[in-house]
Amino acid sequence: MNKIVLILVLLCGLASADGSGSGSAVAPAAPPGATAAQVAALEQTCADAMNADPNFAKSIELTINKQLDQQTIDAHVDALHHIQKNENHVIYAYAAMWVIAALLLVFLFLRQQALKTEIAALKRDLSRAEDKA
């Protein structure tokens, strides 16, 4: 709760410094070169303005919510892009497919060759034995 109030106050101060009143699309940080006293004064101005005008307070709250939403969306989009460009796993999958197919072919080829050799040897031995008989 304290954090939210602090963010609100900071944003409010920045909004006042910006002069727009809405504080849209600004970072919750002190203006560059501002002293602690100036920041405190801005915070006070912001707090006073918020207390005086509930609509202004609401607009600050809305701005923060929008920023949080945008951060969430950005995080999701970043994650999506990361997964979208994840070529490594696609390469692994294709490599696995090729390796298994190659192993199967080698296995079948070697087996066929071994069988052919054995059949030829057996036929040769049998014909010799039959000739002798």
Add this chain to the structure above:
Amino acid sequence: MNKLLVPILSVLAAIGFAVSVYLVFFYTPLDFTIDHDSGRLVGTSLFFNETIMYFHVAHAFVLFTAVFIGGIASILYLWKRKPVWDDLAAATIEISVAFGAVVLVTGSIWAKAAWDVWWQWEPRLTMSLLLWLILVGYVLVRKFAGPSADRVAAGMAIFGMVGVPFIYTMVGQDSHPGSGANGVAFTLKGRMVVTFWVAVATFMIWFVALVITRVQGTRAEREVRELRERALDLGVIE
């Protein structure tokens, strides 16, 4: 004709594979868009990994077909006792072990890429693994179970076949992007449909070429057994 069949099918499969790769990477758009207003994903959330899907699911289709053919052939073998059915069953089941391995490995890699896990013990995955283990068991039984190996293996093939419809239609709380009639294959749209079915046709042709080759091998094994028996009778070998 028989001698030319395998080379022709292999060439067709090679062409089909090249065409499939082109279609997957250059022709078919990735099936997702991001709605920037809500930041939400619109589509099947497959991302770039969907390029794995075309071959993963195509291999799964061939696996199911192979197991089904192996099961039917085993039933026919147990019923008619004709060696031709045993040859067909042995060939299809042995080839399906390789296709099953591709399905499991590519699926696991896909899972890691898409869901950041290599494996989940969800119903469909577990059943797929069990089916693959049954197929491996079939091969081992044929090799080591002795004279009655063909009949024991035939029983295992039938057991494996019965599991296929359960795996295919299994709709659990799993991570797969759709199962059964609502599965990926039947919800694809546009160019994805063309690419997917070209991939399936390619691997089916490849599968047929492999099965024919393996059946020839099984016949050669039978010839070796018969020659050995003759050689034993004549005292050529001990």
